[in-house]
Amino acid sequence: MQQNIYDDVKFFDEYKKVRFSKNSFNELLEQPAINSLLPDLNGKTVSDLGCGFGFNCKEFAKAGAKSVVGIDLSEKMIAQANENNKLENITYINMSMTDIDQITEQFDLIYSSLAFHYIEDFENLIAKIYNKLNTNGVLLFSQEHPIVTAVKNNGDNYVKKLNGSIKGYLLNNYADMGIRKEKWFVDGVEKYHRTISYIFNTLIKCGFIIETVEEPLPSEEALKKREGLSKEFIKPTFLIIKARKV
Amino acid sequence: MQQNIYDDVKFFDEYKKVRFSKNSFNELLEQPAINSLLPDLNGKTVSDLGCGFGFNCKEFAKAGAKSVVGIDLSEKMIAQANENNKLENITYINMSMTDIDQITEQFDLIYSSLAFHYIEDFENLIAKIYNKLNTNGVLLFSQEHPIVTAVKNNGDNYVKKLNGSIKGYLLNNYADMGIRKEKWFVDGVEKYHRTISYIFNTLIKCGFIIETVEEPLPSEEALKKREGLSKEFIKPTFLIIKARKV
Numbered sequence: 029m030q031q032n033i034y035d036d037v038k039f040f041d042e043y044k045k046v047r048f049s050k051n052s053f054n055e056l057l058e059q060p061a062i063n064s065l066l067p068d069l070n071g072k073t074v075s076d077l078g079c080g081f082g083f084n085c086k087e088f089a090k091a092g093a094k095s096v097v098g099i100d101l102s103e104k105m106i107a108q109a110n111e112n113n114k115l116e117n118i119t120y121i122n123m124s125m126t127d128i129d130q131i132t133e134q135f136d137l138i139y140s141s142l143a144f145h146y147i148e149d150f151e152n153l154i155a156k157i158y159n160k161l162n163t164n165g166v167l168l169f170s171q172e173h174p175i176v177t178a179v180k181n182n183g184d185n186y187v188k189k190l191n192g193s194i195k196g197y198l199l200n201n202y203a204d205m206g207i208r209k210e211k212w213f214v215d216g217v218e219k220y221h222r223t224i225s226y227i228f229n230t231l232i233k234c235g236f237i238i239e240t241v242e243e244p245l246p247s248e249e250a251l252k253k254r255e256g257l258s259k260e261f262i263k264p265t266f267l268i269i270k271a272r273k274v
Numbered sequence: 275m276q277q278n279i280y281d282d283v284k285f286f287d288e289y290k291k292v293r294f295s296k297n298s299f300n301e302l303l304e305q306p307a308i309n310s311l312l313p314d315l316n317g318k319t320v321s322d323l324g325c326g327f328g329f330n331c332k333e334f335a336k337a338g339a340k341s342v343v344g345i346d347l348s349e350k351m352i353a354q355a356n357e358n359n360k361l362e363n364i365t366y367i368n369m370s371m372t373d374i375d376q377i378t379e380q381f382d383l384i385y386s387s388l389a390f391h392y393i394e395d396f397e398n399l400i401a402k403i404y405n406k407l408n409t410n411g412v413l414l415f416s417q418e419h420p421i422v423t424a425v426k427n428n429g430d431n432y433v434k435k436l437n438g439s440i441k442g443y444l445l446n447n448y449a450d451m452g453i454r455k456e457k458w459f460v461d462g463v464e465k466y467h468r469t470i471s472y473i474f475n476t477l478i479k480c481g482f483i484i485e486t487v488e489e490p491l492p493s494e495e496a497l498k499k500r501e502g503l504s505k506e507f508i509k510p511t512f513l514i515i516k517a518r519k520v
Contacts, residue, residue, distance in 0.1 A: 175421070175445065187433055187444060198433060199421065200442035203491045203508040223510070224470060228487040238484045241474040245449045262449040264469070 031146065031218045034080075034102035039214045047081070053246070054142065058266045061244035062141060062170045065270045069093045072136035075160070077125035077169075078143025082109030082118070088139070089115045097133065099125050129156045136162050140169040142266070145177055145219045148207070150227070154234045161273045167236060170268040173243060177221035178202040186261065197263045227267070236271035243267060277392070277464045280326075280348035285460045293327070299492070300388065304512045307490035308387060308416045311516045315339045318382035321406070323371035323415075324389025328355030328364070334385070335361045343379065345371050375402045382408050386415040388512070391423055391465045394453075396473070400480045407519045413482060416514040419489060423467035424448040432507065443509045473513070482517035489513060 033039050046052050063084075070092035076085050079098030082105075088096045096118045100106050106122040114120070123130075125140070126147060138157050147153050157167055171177075179185050180201050187195045205226060208219050222230075231238060243264035251257055279285050292298050309330075316338035322331050325344030328351075334342045342364045346352050352368040360366070369376075371386070372393060384403050393399050403413055417423075425431050426447050433441045451472060454465050468476075477484060489510035497503055 179442075187441075195433075196425075196444040196446035198442040199445045199509060200507055202510060203505060223489055225487040225489040225510075228484065232485065238474065239478065241471040243469055243471040259449060261446055263445060264448060264471075 032101045033214065033217050034100075035104050036214055039212075039217075040102075040104050042214075053265055057244045057246055058142060058170055058268070061242050061266070062139075062168065062268050063087075065168055065240055065242070065268065066091075066139075067137060067166050067168075069137065073097075073133060073162075074137045074139065075099065075128070075131075075133075075135045077128065077138060077140040077157075078146075079109060079120065080105050080141075082113030082120060084139065084141065085109065085118050085120070086113040086115060088137075089118050093117070093137075095119070095133070097121060097131065097135075099123055099128065101125070126153055126156070128153075128160055131160065133160075134162050135160055135165060137166050137168065142170050142172065144169055144171040145221075148220055150220070150222055151230050151234070154230055154236075158234045158236065158273055163273060165273045166239075167231075167271045167273075168269075170266050171227075172219070173264040173267045174202070174222060174224050174227070175199060175263055176265060177208060177219060178204075180204075180208060194257070194261050196261060224267070227269070231269065231271050235273060237274050238269065238271050240270040241268070278347050279460070279463050280346075281350050282460055285458075285463075286348075286350050288460075299511055303490045303492055304388060304416055304514070307488050307512070308385075308414060308514050309333075311414055311486055311488070311514065312337075312385075313383060313412050313414075315383065319343075319379060319408075320383045320385065321345060321374070321377075321379075321381045323374065323384060323386040323403075324392075325355060325366070326351050326387075328359030328366060330385065330387065331355065331364050331366070332359040332361060334383075335364050339363070339383075341365070341379070343367060343377065343381075345369055345374065347371070372399055372402070374399075374406055377406065379406075380408050381406055381411060383412050383414065388416055388418065390415055390417040391467075394466055396466070396468055397476050397480070400476055400482075404480045404482065404519055409519060411519045412485075413477075413517045413519075414515075416512050418465070419510040419513045420448070420468060420470050420473070421445060421509055422511060423454060423465060424450075426450075426454060440503070440507050442507060470513070473515070477515065477517050481519060483520050484515065484517050486516040487514070 071094050073095050074088045074093045075097045079100050085096045085098040098120045101124050106120045109120045178201050185198050187198045317340050319341050320334045320339045321343040325346050331342045331344040344366045347370050352366045355366045424447050431444050433444045
């Protein structure tokens with residue numbers, strides 16, 4: 029059974045605050061970068077894996093998608109999506125994205141924002157996604173960057189000098205793929221570290237052609253909102269990949 | 275003019291010692307990993323960019339290559355290659371790999387081991403390589419991993435605890451693409467940092483299909499030869515990419 033941290037009451041409330049904040053790195057960095065890579069959605073069938081509150085599903089429908097299927101493991105998320113971001117051609121389903129093979133529809137775009145690092149069996153998921161895509165269909169996803177998922181020392185991984193100024197980001201455990209437990213609002217949030225090469229090779233092995241890779245880095249504006257972090261110390265926080273089934 | 279550090283007498287002598295050592299990470303890690311990705315060379319035309327002493331050119335010829343062109347900026351390297359690793363169907367040329375467009379021959383494989391990080395204009399090089407490849411031709415190259423090329427604090431980038439044990443690898447300046455000067459036997463060796471996404475996107479933009487990505491990590495044997503470095507602190511040292519012109 030996949031961990032469903034998002035239905036933990038404390039987690040859900042705290043997470044909601046962050047996601048509705050306009051100053052989160054999600055809003056400032058990840059969302060603009062991934063959404064700039066969206067293909068033309070006019071008349072297309074789309075699925076959003078880990079759709080959360082359904083913000084993006086609604087945008088996809090507004091951009092002309094013929095149908096949108098939002099999938100999320102969290103019952104609370106799906107309830108809010110149905111309440112606030114429902115349109116006629118959007119369906120929200122409360123299930124694990126790893127069960128996507130149980131859906132009968134085929135898609136032109138499968139989209140997923142910051143959810144794949146929660147999935148234990150990456151190859152199994154990617155193989156199922158490949159099967160669910162139409163020919164020429166696109167997989168567009170973001171995840172925490174492997175430089176971020178690698179570390180086991182939970183929390184702030186910046187090394188500081190004696191005077192408190194930052195020296196750099198402390199990278200360790202990169203080679204050790206597998207589960208990571210961290211405190212993120214609550215204890216024991218589980219995610220999975222995979223190396224960059226493993227991620228690419230799995231996509232390629234499943235049949236995908238890699239089209240674009242992005243590691244969005246904070247703008248000056250975003251940096252200002254993160255005090256003490258000068259450009260020198262920016263590490264990639266997200267990895268975004270656009271891949272095509274040909 | 276491209277920097278030609280390899281013809282510096284002091285550098286050349288020190289470098290030669292390292293390259294002829296069987297305990298270098300080149301020999302233990304990079305060479306087995308990149309060479310395991312070689313396509314069938316029987317009857318093929320091959321070029322080795324930054325061929326150095328010509329070890330690999332000789333292996334390619336022995337593996338059945340029809341012709342091999344070894345290119346190196348260093349006159350000393352080419353002289354030694356001609357002296358020690360010359361076969362009838364191998365030609366060694368003393369020139370910059372960025373002039374590869376001046377060669378009339380087309381290739382089935384363009385190979386390059388740990389040299390691309392010395393090249394300032396990556397896109398220009400990759401575009402020229404693409405033009406020099408036959409259809410279905412392969413580019414197989416390795417370079418220092420972006421996690422390594424990023425840092426500006428020259429030398430040992432491992433952070434240590436007060437007791438001298440290692441805490442992790444200190445990553446900084448990842449976002450800042452461009453020149454890095456370091457001391458490697460001599461002062462002022464110049465190389466270029468590029469992000470992972472920039473490297474991938476440039477290959478794709480030039481027309482390549484990415485086939486395999488490797489970040490070889492040290493075996494237990496290799497680790498034993500690097501005292502004090504336990505598995506926890508291994509970072510990727512090399513990035514190896516196999517790409518195809520289709």
